[in-house]
Amino acid sequence: MSKILVIGAGGVGTVVVHKLAQNPDVFTQIMLASRTKPKCDAIADDVKKRYGVTVETAQVDADKVPDLVALFKKFQPKLVINVALPYQDLTIMDACLETDVNYLDTANYEPKDEARFEYSWQWAYQDKFKKAGLTAILGCGFDPGVTSVFTAYAAKHHFDEIHCLDIVDCNAGDHHHAFATNFNPEINIREITQEGKYYENGEWKIIDALTVHQPVHYPNIGEKESYLLYHEELESLVKNFPALKRARFWMTFGQEYLTHLRVIQNIGMARIDEIDYNGQKIVPIQFLKAVLPNPQDLGANYTGWTSIGCRISGVKDGQSKTYYIYNNCSHQAAYKETSTQGVSYTTGVPAMTGAYMFLIGQWGGAGVFNVEEFNPDPFLEKLAMSGLPWHQIIDGDLEF
Ligand code: NDP
Numbered sequence: 352m353s354k355i356l357v358i359g360a361g362g363v364g365t366v367v368v369h370k371l372a373q374n375p376d377v378f379t380q381i382m383l384a385s386r387t388k389p390k391c392d393a394i395a396d397d398v399k400k401r402y403g404v405t406v407e408t409a410q411v412d413a414d415k416v417p418d419l420v421a422l423f424k425k426f427q428p429k430l431v432i433n434v435a436l437p438y439q440d441l442t443i444m445d446a447c448l449e450t451d452v453n454y455l456d457t458a459n460y461e462p463k464d465e466a467r468f469e470y471s472w473q474w475a476y477q478d479k480f481k482k483a484g485l486t487a488i489l490g491c492g493f494d495p496g497v498t499s500v501f502t503a504y505a506a507k508h509h510f511d512e513i514h515c516l517d518i519v520d521c522n523a524g525d526h527h528h529a530f531a532t533n534f535n536p537e538i539n540i541r542e543i544t545q546e547g548k549y550y551e552n553g554e555w556k557i558i559d560a561l562t563v564h565q566p567v568h569y570p571n572i573g574e575k576e577s578y579l580l581y582h583e584e585l586e587s588l589v590k591n592f593p594a595l596k597r598a599r600f601w602m603t604f605g606q607e608y609l610t611h612l613r614v615i616q617n618i619g620m621a622r623i624d625e626i627d628y629n630g631q632k633i634v635p636i637q638f639l640k641a642v643l644p645n646p647q648d649l650g651a652n653y654t655g656w657t658s659i660g661c662r663i664s665g666v667k668d669g670q671s672k673t674y675y676i677y678n679n680c681s682h683q684a685a686y687k688e689t690s691t692q693g694v695s696y697t698t699g700v701p702a703m704t705g706a707y708m709f710l711i712g713q714w715g716g717a718g719v720f721n722v723e724e725f726n727p728d729p730f731l732e733k734l735a736m737s738g739l740p741w742h743q744i745i746d747g748d749l750e751f
Contacts, residue, residue: 352379353710356428356452358413358443359435360385362534362647362691363457363492365394366699367434369689370737372404374703377710382426384409385435397690413439419446428452430709432702436538437461437468444476444487453485453709457492457702458538459583466541466623468583470721477719487719491705492698493659493678494520494600495584496722497734500701501661501676501741502588504727509674509745512594513665517749518584519577521569521603524655524682524693530611531644533694537636540621543612548581549599550589561609567601569658570742571679577601587721594665615639650692653682657693660741662749675744688738697739704734 355378357367364383371378383391383406391408398406407426412418413435423431423446433443433456440460447454461468473489480487490496498518506513522533532539547558563579582600589598604612615621622635660677678697685696705722708714714725722730735741 353377353430354380354382354426354428355430355432355706355710356382356384356423356426357432357434358384358411358439359433360387360390360394361434362695363434363698363702365647365691366685366689366695367432367702368394368398368406369401370700370703371706372398372402372406373737374707375402375404377707380407382407382409382428384411384422386410386412414442416442416445416449419443420449423447423450423452430455430706432456432706434699434702436535438463440473444473447485447487448476448479448483451483451485453487454480455488455491455702455705455709457490457496457698459490459495461538461541464623466545468542470583470586474719481718484717486709486715486717488705488709488714489719489721490584490587491702491722493701494518494582495587496698496701496705497678497739497741498659498661499584499588499721499723500725500727500730500734502592502663503723503725504731505661505663505674505676506592507727510663510665510667510672513592513663514594514596515664516588516592516595516598517662518582518600519567519569519658519660519662519677520601521567521572521575521577521658522655522694523569523572523575523603524653524657526644526649526692527652528644528649530608531649532646533649533692534646534698536640536643536646540612540615540636540639541623543580543602543604544616544621545581547579548585549579549597550585550595551597561604567603569603570677570744572656572658575603577603584721588723591721591723646695647691650682650686650690650695653686653692656681657697659697664749673746673749675747675749676741678739678741680739685738700737700739701734704730704737707733
């Protein structure tokens with residue numbers, strides 16, 4: 352019997368809970384806790400109607416370790432899936448250590464007052480988790496997450512050495528809003544407006560945000576303008592696959608999106624510092640989140656597909672080789688199954704899959720792990736059965 356606690360009742364949390372409920376043999380007791388309990392109750396009601404599975408719900412402020420500790424002691428989960436915001440990663444990890452609970456998340460820690468994400472804060476927990484005999488699984492969404500497992504799978508089955516990695520992330524969907532973000536707007540805008548960064552020949556190269564771009568061909572979608580960004584999995588992949596000579600991350604954006612983003616920045620609405628508004632302190636980007644469409648509500652009218660994958664080149668048996676592994680996901684199919692859009696779906700399914708791997712004993716060990724450190728085979732097998740089938744092209748043309 353495995354009790355599992357999900358923290359965060361947003362788009363990703365919704366998918367995670369649906370997927371847990373679809374696997375009652377492994378996830379025998381589920382609790383969903385978040386800042387706003389009515390959101391948890393609404394998700395639990397939907398899951399009950401669809402699968403007849405009961406999901407317990409609770410209110411928790413995940414910024415407060417004592418509140419988390421009290422909840423963990425009461426429910427006694429084997430594993431916590433953290434799909435709240437990256438700001439809560441460390442408090443939840445602290446509470447896990449205090450109560451002997453294992454940990455999994457989908458995004459690395461980021462301080463609220465500094466738009467800078469890196470693994471150093473969470474890797475610093477290595478000794479504590481090791482000593483406690485607990486497992487912390489970092490970055491188990493799609494990117495990071497599946498992209499990292501794709502890379503591990505390529506390294507295991509197709510290459511002696513991986514030399515070049517391009518992670519290509521396309522959202523070719525249309526939500527029919529002038530401007531909306533596909534996951535938490537605050538986190539999304541902070542990520543995209545940072546300077547770009549990629550790895551080449553042993554060093555990190557920095558570029559101004561969104562200044563390097565080119566058309567990339569995506570399977571069954573076609574060419575889409577794709578922008579070079581820094582993305583967190585590059586940091587751990589470069590460390591775990593030291594033969595890499597170059598590692599980059601590309602994401603598609605439409606012109607309309609970029610124009611809105613530029614205006615938002617130019618008028619100061621992307622600011623993350625506090626300002627005084629009529630005697631009240633507000634953070635502009637948090638205020639912006641309150642007026643933008645809620646990513647969770649985009650699903651009903653979302654059409655089109657996402658396509659995310661890894662384009663890899665390297666050598667096998669002394670010969671040059673290329674390999675492309677990817678998933679395409681339909682926004683409409685995701686909505687039909689879970690009432691959310693494809694971006695939440697492609698994040699929530701891998702989070703459930705990682706939890707499943709841990710609970711059946713395929714993934715584990717004492718310490719803090721990035722997902723590419725585990726066996727990719729059972730994860731990718733379960734992922735494909737859980738709504739995210741993947742495809743591979745061996746020795747295709749990887750020129751953009
Ligand atoms: P949402 O903003 O939709 O949901 C976040 C949830 O966390 C909300 O329910 C929110 O509560 C809750 N929350 C926020 N702060 C607290 C707190 N202090 N205590 C308790 N609950 C809190 O985000 P998404 O569902 O879109 O994203 C969830 C996570 O997934 C993020 O960390 C995001 O970065 C990550 N992600 C990862 C991806 C990947 O591929 N690896 C891709 C997309 C997202 P409330 O409802 O009250 O606001």
